[in-house]
Amino acid sequence: MPIVQFAPFSSLVQPAFWHELTNLKIDVLRLSDEILPITGSYSVGRSVKDRETGQEIALGCNLTIGSESLEKRSQLPPHSVIASGAFKNFNTIEDFKAADKTALFNQASEEIWDSIITKKDTSLLNKFFLITYADLKKYKYYYWFSFPAFVSKPAWEIGGEGWKDADGELGVEVLQSIHRNLQSDSRPFFLVRPAGNSVEIGSIEDHDQFFANVPPTSQTLAFIDPSALPDNPGWPLRNLLAYFRALHSSSTQLRILCWRDAELPSSTGTWKSRFGVLSAGAAGVDPTTKPSAVGWEKNVQGKLGPRVADLAPMMDPARLANQAV
Amino acid sequence: MHAIQQQYWAVRDYLSPVLKESKFKEHGRITPEEFVAAGDFLAYKFGVWSWEKGDASKTREYLPPDKQYLLTRGVPCLRRATSLAYTDADEDAERLLNFGDSSATGDEGDEWVETHAGRNHTTDTAVNAGVIEDIPDLDGPGETEGVTSAMGGLNFGTTSAAAAEIPDMDEIPDMEEDDLEAEDDEATAAPKVPAKTPGVIDAAEIEVAKGNLLQVRTYDVMITYDKYYQTPRIWLIGYDENRTPLTPAQIFQDISADHALKTVTIEAFPHSTSLQAASVHPCKHASVMKKVIERMNAGVVEEQLAQRKSKEGKKKWPFGRKTSGAGKEDKNAAAAAAAAGQGEDEVEGLRVDMYLVVFLKFIASIVPTIEVDSTTAF
Structure with a gap:
């Protein structure tokens, strides 16, 4: 059976974030380089129809940070869910280059694992880590995201038919009901159980209670899927699966719903959510030992390396003046 | 000069009275109340649009504090407008062709004008990307760096679009760490998964007519109310397919030739203290x-x-x-x-x-490849 491959998160940093970071650096942080909390957000994967060729084109599996990411209580964009993170701003490019990235990464991944094992909590499953260096004179910002995700051994595999359209598997009424539920209560991960003709959703933490009288063939795990690729669920599913392997190691077969419908499809459109049944062999080791983790974002060249945002064309007063003539 | 101009605009904006009387059918202008009503309608009907507060110090008192401007994020832009239409630059590329080849008559009747001679497809494609120089180590001499960046500025000033398009790769720190993640992770989707099904495809693999890879840019689009012109005003912040912010020259590639560098300029976004965005000047909107x-x-x-x-x-x-x-x-x-x-x-x-719905149709003619007009998608 084919191994499930996940679409990694891609970071999208709005220029407004760099403006905020500049202000923060000058007014508050100054020379401090302590680790600070930050929030990001993602929404369901979107695709767009190319008018010339009629093909559906998947847009990126984005995690966005913006001007509100540094505020304590940030307002979420519509149809989005929150991902908490931490960031560390270095004072010099040398520090940035010399940073012990393995240690920082391990620290972040341990925090996630800890929240799974001790708190049995899903709120940190999407935790990300960001290192930055801001060259304020040249309006250049170096940054490197990591989205720690646990590697599962043996890997999760998907049944012979692969990922299928969710409306075909679960029925349109079920999807409509989920959509209604999410309108009032949007969350990154949730459980779905049938209730009469419709369905109910519950939080992952209440798993045992929620699925107490539900046969395994009606238990569905669902998550807000930032990927729009038909055969690749988004990155958040990886840690959700790790969560289940650690805490519910008895369930070796999971019914997964990749929720991708922020809005009800138009009368001519189709549902975009995907559905698949995943299975994995029993782990040889104790399920509560921390597996290895991956997740540094690749740069523009596709290598593991930092990215740079050059905002001089949009921030440097001299260059803006030239533009205006 | 530009700074003075912006100051002048700010003062003029401050002094101009708030339009009270509705006259949108007579002269195309709307009052702030009508802007809010039209914005509510847009946000209600098309969920991608939402109201934003903006920076607290920049709140306009004639608009409700939580309805300062409209925003939609991640608007896709599949192709460059410059590849749709001929640009002004092509006017100079005319060439006289003489099929008679100094024929007997010798008059001009045999001469043809070939326009757009030597026109290349836009250089902004994955196949035909700008030449990227070798990435030098950061430890390189500091002096020359200043000079090169000064030269870069010069180039930009003379609107040499080609030069400005090439991303400034000088200073990406040389720190690839492929050993950071020891093993190849089999469960990570490769960036380019071969498309097996004809359904949804990864953006990176789409081929357009000329064999060039399609580059999907995305835009954040804002609509503000311009008090002086009494019309909505549109603002754009763009990202390329690697989610790097676009430079002004790159943004102009997505604006139809009739408007780029004429009515579209880079200006300070009115609801932020420091943000700059491309904006369509509203003087003709009404x-x-x-x-x-x-x-x-x-x-x-x-x-x-x-x-x-x-x-x-x-x-x-x-x-x-x-x-x-x-x-x-x-x-x-x-x-x-x-x-x-x-x-x-x-x-x-x-x-x-309906004003803003109509307004978006009009804006769509200025930025033909940016899909701002979600109202047709239904």
Whole structure:
């Protein structure tokens, strides 16, 4: 059976974030380089129809940070869910280059694992880590995201038919009901159980209670899927699966719903959510030992390396003046 | 100079009175209240649009504090407008062709003008990307760096678009760490998964007619209310396919040639303390909107008269691209009209709620490849 491959998160940093970071650096942080909390957000994967060729084109599996990411209580964009993170701003490019990235990464991944094992909590499953260096004179910002995700051994595999359209598997009424539920209560991960003709959703933490009288063939795990690729669920599913392997190691077969419908499809459109049944062999080791983790974002060249945002064309007063003539 | 100009605009904006009286059909301008009503309608009907507060110090008192401007994020832009249309630069590329080849008559009758001679497809493609120089180590001499960046500035000033397009790769720190993640992770989707199904495909693999890879840019689009011109005003912040912010020169590639560098400029975004964004200058918005509204209004009035006669036909969605499946839309539009408490006694024509919907259609003609006009997607 084919191994499930996940679409990694891609970071999208709005220029407004760099403006905020500049202000923060000058007014508050100054020379401090302590680790600070930050929030990001993602929404369901979107695709767009190319008018010339009629093909559906998947847009990126984005995690966005913006001007509100540094505020304590940030307002979420519509149809989005929150991902908490931490960031560390270095004072010099040398520090940035010399940073012990393995240690920082391990620290972040341990925090996630800890929240799974001790708190049995899903709120940190999407935790990300960001290192930055801001060259304020040249309006250049170096940054490197990591989205720690646990590697599962043996890997999760998907049944012979692969990922299928969710409306075909679960029925349109079920999807409509989920959509209604999410309108009032949007969350990154949730459980779905049938209730009469419709369905109910519950939080992952209440798993045992929620699925107490539900046969395994009606238990569905669902998550807000930032990927729009038909055969690749988004990155958040990886840690959700790790969560289940650690805490519910008895369930070796999971019914997964990749929720991708922020809005009800138009009368001519189709549902975009995907559905698949995943299975994995029993782990040889104790399920509560921390597996290895991956997740540094690749740069523009596709290598593991930092990215740079050059905002001089949009921030440097001299260059803006030239533009205006 | 630009700074002074911006100061002048700020003062002029401050001094100009708030438009009180609704005259949107007479001259295409709207009041702040109408802007809010039209914005509410847009946000209600098209969920991608939402109201934003903006920076607290920049709040305009004639608008509700939580409805300062409209925002939609991640608007896709599949192709460059420059690849759709010929640009001004091509006017200089005319070449006289003489098929007679110094024929016997010798007059000009045999000469042809070939326009757009030597026109290349835009360099902004994955296959034909700008030349990227070797990435030097950061430890390189500091002095020359200043000079090169100064030269870069010079190039930019003379609007040498080609030079400005090439991303400035000078200073990416040389720190690839492929050993950071020891093993190849088999469960990570490769960036380019071969498309097996004809359904959804990864953006990176689409081939356009000329064999070039399609580059999907995304835009954050904002609509503010311009108090001086009494019209909405549109602002754009763009990202390339690697989510790197676009430079002004790159943004101009997505603006139709009639408007790039003329009516579209980079200016300070009014609801932020420091953000700069590309904006379509609103000086002609009112007159264009007036024309568009007049034309549409005639159609809508006719529609409403016919409707009153038949008394049974549902109110029609007054905008084009009607498909058989638009029935739900119609109901919504009718519901919105009914909710506003409008009697059926009088033929009112196009309602001001629709203003921003119409406005987006007009903006779509300026930025043809940016799909701002989500209203046709239904």
